[in-house]
Amino acid sequence: MRPVYEDTDDLREFETEECCSRPIPKGWWILFWGLIIWGIYYIYAYTPAFTGWSQEKELQEELAKDPVIAQRIKAKTEPAPVEEKNPLAGDVKAIALGKELYVKNCAACHGANGEGGIGPSLQDKVWLGTEREITDSEIFKIIAKGTDKGMPPYEAQFDKNAIWSMVSFIRTLQK
């Protein structure tokens, strides 16, 4: 067959007519079939209906192997249990600290004496819009988590003691 020399770039292999009947390299076939077989295996192995595999199950198995990490993840993802009762209730030092924190962080919205302003009064018995009693741990939660109606969350800024101290202080504001 007569070679077809197109341009002058000397890439004869590609430009002769025999080019196109050159056998496909073995490695290519191996890769080709290998990937197909691997693909079938992969779909089989990771389809829950075939093998019962699931992300959740795999996670649990991994965690079972490593209790230390499991504990750490649990500590991070589960909210820390909040004591029902304020451990610092009525504590004079805590009230003083709570007042200091309150004046710096909360007074702008709730008033210097908790009389209210941008935020609601902390002196009355109306909590989140309803007149009722409120537990210390509920007040803790409002301060820690905030609300979707304008009360910012403070858990990143204050530790538990600081928040309980503010709860103690808020209790002194009530009339």
Ligand code: HEC
């Ligand atoms: C940007 C203004 C703002 C700041 C700052 C702020 N709050 Fe609030 N707070 C609000 C608003 C608004 C509400 C009402 C939220 C609602 O009804 O969901 C609220 C509600 C509350 C409540 C529930 C009171 C009630 O009568 O319903 C408490 C307790 C509270 N805040 C404590 C604090 C403390 C403690 C701080 C400081 C660490 C603080 N807040 C800082 C705006 C603020």
